[in-house]
Amino acid sequence: MPVSHSPARKWQGRSDPEDGPDAKRMHHLVSETGRRALLGFACEAGVIRNKGRTGASQGPTALRNALANLAAPARAEPFADLGDVVVRGDDLEEGQATLGGRVTHALATYERLVVIGGGHETAFGDYQGLASFYPEAKIGIINLDAHFDLRLVGENGASSGTPFAQIRELSPDTFDYLCLGIAEEANTQALFQRAEEWGVGTVSDHALIASPQAGDQxxxxxxxxxxxxxxxxxxxxxxxxxxxxxxxxxxxxxPLATVEHIVTKILSMCEAHDCKIPLADIVELSPPNDRDGLTSSTAALFTRRLLCS
Ligand SMILES: [Mn+2]
Known part of the structure; x- marks a missing residue:
C-alpha cells in the first residue's frame, strides 16, 4: 500500500498533579471530541522531487512530540488527533488525493483543521479538500514562506515547489494568493514575473525585517x-x-517575533471581518536536519496557536 492511514497514537507528556487542575499541557487536551483537530501528512516524495534535503515524512511525529509538553493556554478547549496520512515511495499524487479526502471529511466535523506536513506539496492536497467542502466560497490563500512555490509541473511531476501553480490551475479566475516573507535570492526572476502576472500579493523578507507591520495592509x-x-x-x-x-x-x-505578529494579525483580522480559517497547515519540518529539536519547537508554537485560538 503506497498510501495508508496510521491512526493517532497515545499522547504522552509531563503531568504536574500537585499544581492542581489548571496545570494542563497540550497533551492533556487531546480528546475524541472538540472543535479543532490535527492531521499529519507523512510524505517525502514532494521534497525528493524538488531535490531538497529529505526528512519531511518524520515531521508529524516530531511536531506532536514538541507540542505535547507545551503549557495549555487559559480556557483551552480539547482537540482531536486524526492520525497521519502516510505516503510511501513516490506516490505523491495518490497521497495528495487521499489527504484531500481526509480534509473534506474532517471539515464536516471540525471548525478548524491543522495539517502538519510533509513538504509544501501538502498544500495541494489540503486545498483540494477545502475547495471540495466549500465549492462556492471565495478562498483567500495566505502563505508565510521564503518561496512562491509557483513553479510549473515539469518532467518530474508535481513537487513541494509547485503546489500554488497547481491550485491556480484548478480555477485561474478566482486564485487569490498572498505570500509573506519572499526572499529575492530563493526565487528566480521567472517566478517573480509569474507572481506578478497572476496577481499574487508579495511582501518581502526585507520589508518584514524592517517593519513587522509591513504585511498588515x-x-x-x-x-x-x-x-x-x-x-x-x-x-x-x-x-x-x-x-x-x-x-x-x-x-x-x-524573525520569529515578526512571524508571530503576522499570525496574530491574520487571526484578529479574520475575527474582525467574520472570515473563518477552517484550514491551516505547517509544513517543511525536517527532523533529521534539526538541532536540539529547535525547529520542531518552533513549529509547535504555531500549531498550539492555531489549535487554541
Ligand atoms: Mn514552501
Missing amino acids: AIEGIVSRSDLIYLTIDIDLLPAYQAPGVSAPAARGV
Missing part, C-alpha cells in the same frame, strides 16, 4: 475580500538559526 485586503482563509506556514521562512531543520534553510529569514 495586504492581510487586511485579502481577508476583507474572502469568505474564508487557508493559512499555510512554511517553517523555512524563519532564519536558519531559528529553523535549521528544514529542507532549505534561510540565510536571512523573517
Whole structure:
C-alpha cells in the first residue's frame, strides 16, 4: 500500500498533579471530541522531487512530540488527533488525493483543521479538500514562506515547489494568493514575473525585517475580500538559526517575533471581518536536519496557536 492511514497514537507528556487542575499541557487536551483537530501528512516524495534535503515524512511525529509538553493556554478547549496520512515511495499524487479526502471529511466535523506536513506539496492536497467542502466560497490563500512555490509541473511531476501553480490551475479566475516573507535570492526572476502576472500579493523578507507591520495592509485586503482563509506556514521562512531543520534553510529569514505578529494579525483580522480559517497547515519540518529539536519547537508554537485560538 503506497498510501495508508496510521491512526493517532497515545499522547504522552509531563503531568504536574500537585499544581492542581489548571496545570494542563497540550497533551492533556487531546480528546475524541472538540472543535479543532490535527492531521499529519507523512510524505517525502514532494521534497525528493524538488531535490531538497529529505526528512519531511518524520515531521508529524516530531511536531506532536514538541507540542505535547507545551503549557495549555487559559480556557483551552480539547482537540482531536486524526492520525497521519502516510505516503510511501513516490506516490505523491495518490497521497495528495487521499489527504484531500481526509480534509473534506474532517471539515464536516471540525471548525478548524491543522495539517502538519510533509513538504509544501501538502498544500495541494489540503486545498483540494477545502475547495471540495466549500465549492462556492471565495478562498483567500495566505502563505508565510521564503518561496512562491509557483513553479510549473515539469518532467518530474508535481513537487513541494509547485503546489500554488497547481491550485491556480484548478480555477485561474478566482486564485487569490498572498505570500509573506519572499526572499529575492530563493526565487528566480521567472517566478517573480509569474507572481506578478497572476496577481499574487508579495511582501518581502526585507520589508518584514524592517517593519513587522509591513504585511498588515495586504492581510487586511485579502481577508476583507474572502469568505474564508487557508493559512499555510512554511517553517523555512524563519532564519536558519531559528529553523535549521528544514529542507532549505534561510540565510536571512523573517524573525520569529515578526512571524508571530503576522499570525496574530491574520487571526484578529479574520475575527474582525467574520472570515473563518477552517484550514491551516505547517509544513517543511525536517527532523533529521534539526538541532536540539529547535525547529520542531518552533513549529509547535504555531500549531498550539492555531489549535487554541
Ligand atoms: Mn514552501
